[in-house]
Amino acid sequence: MSPAGDHSPVSRTAGAIVGVVSVVALALAIFLSNPSAPTTQGTGTGTGTTASSVTPTGHTTRVSVGVDGMAFTPNHIEVPVGDRLIVDFTNSGDQRHDLVFETGVSSGSLAAGETKELDLGVISGDVEGWCSLPGHREMGMTLHVQATGASSSSSGTSASGSHAHHGHDHGQDAAAGPATPTALTDYAATIDARDPVLPPATNETERHYTFTVTEQTVNVTSSLTRESWTFNGDAPGPILRGHIGDTFHITLVNNGTMSHSLDFHAGLVAPDNVMRSIEPGQTLEYTFVAKNAGIWLYHCSTAPMSMHIANGMFGAVIIDPTDLDKVDREYVMVASELYLGADGQPADASLLSALQPNAMAFNGVPFQYKAHPIQIKTNERVRVWVMDAGPNLATTFHVVGTQFDTVWREGAYVIRGGGSGGGWGQVLTLGAAEGGFVEFTPLEAGHYAFVNHALSLAEKGQLGVFEVTD
Ligand SMILES: [Cu+2]
Structure with missing residues (x-):
């Protein structure tokens, strides 16, 4: 608008472009220096709970998990912090089940008798698992992975903060909601x-x-x-x-x-x-x-x-x-x-x-x-x-x-x-x-x-x- 300030906006725009490029370059540099940095979690790679503060032990814990009625057997696994955990899940029940973990690792729906290997990656804190078929978790199909030997600080970086997330959040209020x-x-x-x-x-x-x-x-x-x-x-x-x-x-x-x-x-x-x-x-x-x-x-x-x-x-x-x-x-x-x-x-x-x-x-x-x-x-x-x-x-x-x-x-x-x-x-x-x-x-x-x-x-x-x- 003002003739006097004719070139000033241009130089400001140019400066902003340089700034954006600098930020992108910086982000790219950070990414290239650490390409495994988790940008998303729980996508099925088993790395969702791998906190950077945990030093991998290089050791793998391997556990077999089955189904008895409407429960996982065992339903409690202890794993040393820093160990990689592999679960050999067999649906030994009498109907279809799955086993999913809060990290996103999932067996998918398995027919009775089917087996699936689940790699949970390096364990840094407690991890909750369950069967996601309707009503099965509430019937008791939960699996708790307890990380042993964890320092008090490392548990804070694990995914265990979502323990209380138990499916009460979907129900409509019996007296309200759209179903009036x-x-x-x-x-x-x-x-x-x-x-x-x-x-x-x-x-x-x-x-x-x-x-x-x-x-x-x-x-x-x-x-x-x-x-x-x-x-x-x-x-x-x-x-x-x-x-x-x-x-x-x-x-x-x-x-x-x-x-x-x-x-x-x-x-x-x-x-x-x-x-x-x-x-x-x-x-x-x-x-x-x-x-x-x-x-x-x-x-x-x-x-x-x-x-x-x-x-x-x-x-x-x-x-x-x-x-x-x-x-x-x-x-x-x-x-x-x-x-x-x-x-x-x-x-x-x-x-x-x-x-x-x-x-x-x-x-x-x-x-x-x-x-x-x-x-x-x-x-x-x-x-x-x-x-x-x-x-x-x-x-x-x-x-x-x-x-x-x-x-x-x-x-x-x-x-x-x-x-x-x-x-x-x-x-x-x-x-x-x-x-x-x-x-x-x-x-x-x-x-x-x-x-x-x-x-x-x-x-x-x-x-x-x-x-x-x-
Ligand atoms: Cu039915």
Whole structure:
């Protein structure tokens, strides 16, 4: 601007360029003099905890680590400071696992029986390891590497400062976060409700089904997703229905990334073979004869079962009692809990362990029958089968504005056509994995909410509406 200062800005710019070049040259010189200086840590090279203050001993400690149930064996390793540590990790468990260290060194997911050598580099301080499959760390799959003979100063430069980082940071506040009742209901209104109608059992006595396991991301609200693990793409999985004496042949296909399995409560079989976990890509034949009536839970039985069920791996098999009364409408409601974590993640293991769901569902989706009421006519007789898939909490199933003249719970009529002395019922109470049905007849047109009468759970999504018209 000022003619008098014409060349001054130019010389200032030139000076700045010289300055930048000098800094780059200096940084380059430092890099060239010490190319191994850690510019990033924990990228899988095993050098993340190699503090410059530790003098390598030139000695290597080699340790074999296996798996027993949901624990590493050993789960504690002592290594002299300055030693290089190599872990020979064998997955000797009965399902897929991995072993990851806070430095970033990781085995990757290993099938049962597979082995991987992990080079942790020169040890300068304590290092934490764990299995990163959902819920496994919380079940106890941790491995502590203790650096022995460390001076008090060297521990300060190790990665041990992140000990307290234990996965409590992903869970949403049960009373806040994006999964509010309004957000859940608004989202449910944008999708089709799962058909709650239960068709009558067909007449074949040999029943064949394929259950294909997949893992995918599904929306919970318009802005929140979760990882869902399913049988045939939906949670609950298929609702099967048959008669006493029918034979069920299920082919389980694991198209997921981790081990999965099946446990049919409807069958009387030794668990050992049919309930075993199978690898991705494998199949399993599960056959049982339905000897007894009930609404029976099925679920994935791979540990931690709470995690596999919470992510969607559950359903029901209904074997009709031989003395069912005739009704006009028949529905099924499978109650379940959601432990929503960070966007796109499976169930939050801390909330799950604490039995603190932040959303609840009938037939998999919170508030879906509030957003899409179920249509009934006055004076129609209605039967609602209810299965509490859990994985943890009880359901007290109630229909506002009605009373139940018939309640069938876990194999027997509690009340049938009214109880003795004129007694009727108001709830069907079910613990985790219990099932039954209620029958009622709405006499007047109106909107009859059905809820888990543990009302804090209804307010998280176990609430729907029967819309009754004349
Ligand atoms: Cu599973």
